[in-house]
Amino acid sequence: MGDIFQREVKDHWYVKYEEASFPFIQKGWVLPVDRWRDFDPFILMAEDWFKRGAFSDHPHRGIQTITYVIDGRLEHIDNGGGRDILQPGDVQYMNAGWAARHAEEGVDDDIAHTLQLWLNLPKSKRKTETSYQNIYAEDAPVLSVEGGSVKVFSGKFGDVKGPLQSVVPITLAEVNLEKGASYTHVLPENHNAFLYVLSGELELGTSETVHLAKHGVATLTYQEDGNPENSSEFTITSASRRAKLLIYSGAPIKEEIVPYGPFVMNTMEEIKQAYRDYHAGKFGPPAI
Template sequence: MSKAAKQQRGIRRVWNVSHRTGEGTHLRMGFVLEPGHWEEFDPFLAMMEDWFQKGTFDFHPHRGLETVTYVIEGRLEHQDNHGGKGLLQPGDVQWMTAGRGIIHAEEPLEGETVHSLQLWLNLPRSKKMTEPRYQDLHAADVPVRREPGALIKVFSGSSAGITAKTLNHVPVTMVEIQLEPGTSVVQDLPGSYNGFCYVLEGSGYFGAEETPGQKQQVLWLGPADGSPESEVTIRADQALRVLLYAGEPVREPVVARGPFVMNTEDEIRQAYADYFAGKFNP
């Protein structure tokens, strides 16, 4: 389909992200996407913005979801009960598939504060008990789309034909867009995807109606009105740094309790029973 035939996405809703002071080593926190809006945000479950130090996210379990962690500041070390271990620098992403069950820790290096975004991504029923896996997506290694005044890092999915090698159980586009003042860029998306932008720095105009957005605001994309292909235009006012996430809805029931996300209450009870019985170990 030609570029001209793609549906121009608007912005359906804009909201500010409020943060509150944490406790102990969890210095500050806020919801970018609040949990509980399962149908509206599908396939995304929640997104948290955190400032934290060592001792906040020690070993803990997950089942039935993926976590996508973007490090804004600081260095984050992760390890799990399957032998995985790595270090994330600012601008890196970790794509963790919990699947049937994993126990992991996400801790800043001693004496450092990590500022991060963590997205919880739903898995469909057919993938909830898949084998766990990690993908560390280092900023220096991901595909990059370059245009005058624009740099787009493709962590998942594609941007104008530049495609990431990230393995996805649920089709997801994740790009980091950096624009110089006055520059614009067009990001292509399948028309069926739900998606949003989160502004990390600067300000600009988003979508068909040029809706204004600025730092610490979320801009939820409007629908593509049944078109199979769509695109969203972003134009920088001030130097702009924004993350865009979009994905194919799962369209299944969601039951979430603590670190587990399944389809039924019985499956949640089984997840807790399996965890306490040691069945999350390899």
């Protein structure tokens, strides 16, 4: 084996927010959808503040979603009989597959504050069965590191494996660091990866460090044709009293897609068919 690939920051930016009309409060694009080719297998990530009624019953097809609750309470309702309340630090995974119909609501008078990531499905898996999985903060195992901790939602870090079972394997970790603490995050070298800073300030990378604070996003270099069995390393150092970030990674799918409304398919004709199927009742009853 050769040297382990050292990742650096490929690109970085800060999220811009816009106020929205009630029951929406505010929205920002962490990953803007028009750059999905850069983010493959990820399509978009939205940061939303909203109250009850913003995301009532609606359909999805052709994607997976990963929702991280930052603040407030989020009620999940699906038309398969699922209903649960997620709290800060909890994550919900959904495989929309062929036909999901669900609602995501603020609870009572809460303002729900969430990050929702859309994860692509390969063409061969777009017709998979719809499923949901809730990962509560206390059920995600924690890896202790010097000066901090890593909560593992998906993937394996050291001997710690996350409970999230994605149709397309990904990693998701929440990293918490004290001031001055350095942590080296290990990922498969062929995974496209990005991070989002939830709080504090960080120095990222090794050869040319990038300073990033709250609301900052960074994509990382990777070996596009690398071996999934080979590891890569990325160094993170906290530059504030406490810092928290989320790191996501996944192997690119390398297929053309058409994101349109709540659906993601490979062609516009497949999008039109999804709308026809929805209006014909093939997605089942409303999620109420």
